[in-house]
Amino acid sequence: MRKFRNWHWWLIFLSILLIVIAFFSVKLYTDRHAADMAASKTHAKSVSEHEAAVASSRRHAARKASKRHVAAVSSRRRAAAEASRKEAQSKAAQVGQNHIAEANQYAYPVAQVKQEMDAPYTSPIKENVVFLTFDDGPNTVNSPKVLDILSQAGVHGTFFVVGKQISPETAPVLKAEYDAGHAIGLHSMTHDYSLLYPSRVGATAVIENEAKSAQAAVQQVLGSDFRSHIWRYPGGHFSWKGLAAADVALSRLGLDWIDWDAAVGDALSPAQEPKTEDAMLQYHLRSLNVYPASNVRVVLMHDALGKDLTVKTLPRIIQYYRDNGYKFGVLE
Ligand SMILES: [Zn+2]
Incomplete structure (x- = not known):
């Protein structure tokens, strides 16, 4: 139990x-x-x-x-x-430069101006700038008159000079253009279409040689510090064929070409060219519609002998751009 x-x-x-x-x-x-x-x-x-x-x-x-x-x-x-x-x-x-140092304030690289012309409103140039250009000088008649008008207006321009025009008589005019703060571009040595563009095709070696000798001719007057980097083809780049090799040759010489996007009709045949100041101004206004609008206008004019109407009309061309708020630049 x-x-x-x-x-x-x-x-x-x-x-x-x-x-x-x-x-x-x-x-x-x-x-x-x-x-x-x-x-x-x-x-x-x-x-x-x-x-x-x-x-x-x-x-x-x-x-x-x-x-x-x-x-x-x-x-x-x-x-x-x-x-x-x-x-x-x-x-x-x-x-070297193609203008005096003071002109740096209103000098624009030609590459920027060309970009603005080719592709409007894409370049670093954001304001309206007009480039008054004068081809075929220097001479002792019209070139000094153009200088006076620019000086009175207080504006600057770019002179595309022809090498063969430079002589002991015209050298002081070229020097005056440079000293007054204008820019100097090259416009060949001979301005002879039959040499530069035989059968309308660019002769590369001729163009290259003329560029070198025109540069040297200007340096003879302005000194070895001077060097232009801008070139205008006589007749305009757009007028000729086969210029690609010449463009490359120029670029090896430190030169870039530029045409224009405004004109006053002073390079037309005597039958076609404007005969009065009003007709020239009308031509100029019409030319603005031929090219696309952009921030720049490069105006083709001539200060050659015989271009008296251009000289007479120039103050009114300047006034047009002033009235429309443009700055006046030079090409470098
Ligand atoms: Zn010319």
Whole structure:
């Protein structure tokens, strides 16, 4: 009986122990699970918060980066434009310029002017600038008259001179053009179409030689510091065939050619050319519609002997550009 009772108590004790163990095991499990759930919820929340934060910071970064990009691009563009301007200036300074130093304020690189003519409103030139150009001088009659008119108006122009025109008599006129702050361009040595463009095709070697000798002829008068970087083809680049090789040859000599996008009709045949100042002004206005509008106008005129009507009309041409808010620039 006593033995049996002992065994019985042991059984009861073990059962209670098992129940207690089972209870705590279940409790432990449910507590841990609840904790896990809570932790996982917190984690999920924090993950989504993190993702949202990342996304927002990415958006913010993207916006900032985009702003930075725009700022960087425009500052890079400004820096590039400034660098190219400085490079052009220092290059010109190293090898000479086609105008006195004071003219730097209103001198524009021919490459920029050509870009503005070819692709309007894309060049670094953002204001209206007119370039009055006078071909076929110098001489002792009309060139000094043009100089007087420009001086009285307080504006500057570009003279595309022909080498053979330079002589002891005309040298002081060329010097006066340069000293007054005008720019000097080259317009060949002979101006002879049959030599420069036999059968209307550019003769590269002839053009190259005439460019060299015209440069040398001007340097004889203005000194070895002078160097022109601009060339106008007699008759205009657009009039002739096969000039690609000549263009390359000129560029090796540091010369870039330029035509025009305005004219006064003083190079037409006697039957076609304007006979009065009013007719010349009308011709000039019509010429503006022939070329696309842009920030620049390069006006073709002639200061050669016989171009008296151009000289007479010049003050009114200047007035036209003044009235329309143009700056007066020179080509370099
Ligand atoms: Zn000419």
